[in-house]
Amino acid sequence: MDASVVFLGRNASIMALVKHQLTSVGCSAEGFMRDEELMLRLERGGVTLLILGTGVEDGPRKKFRAYCAEKGIPLLEHSGGPDQLLENVRVALGQ
DSSP states (O other): OOOEEEEEOSOHHHHHHHHHHHHHTTOEEEEESSHHHHHHHHHHOOOSEEEEOTTSOHHHHHHHHHHHHHHTOOEEEOOSOGGGHHHHHHHHTTO
C-alpha cells in the first residue's frame, strides 16, 4: 500500500501498534494524540487517509468528519481492533 495515512488516538501504546502495522505494508504513517497537531498536519496536505480511533470523543470526531468531507479526504473511523485494521484501510482506500 502506497499511502500517506494520519491517525488520531488517545492511547499511545495502541497508536504505536497502528503505526507499526501501517508502515509494515508500505504506508507512510503519522499518529497524533492532540487534535490541534493533527489539524496542522492535515492543512499541510498530501494525506491519503485519516483514521480516527475509538477513543476519540464526539466533538473532535464531528470536526474531523466535516473537515474530511470538505477537503475530500477519505476517513476511516476504526473500531475493529488491530487484527482488522489493514483490511479496513484497504477498503477505505478502495484497494
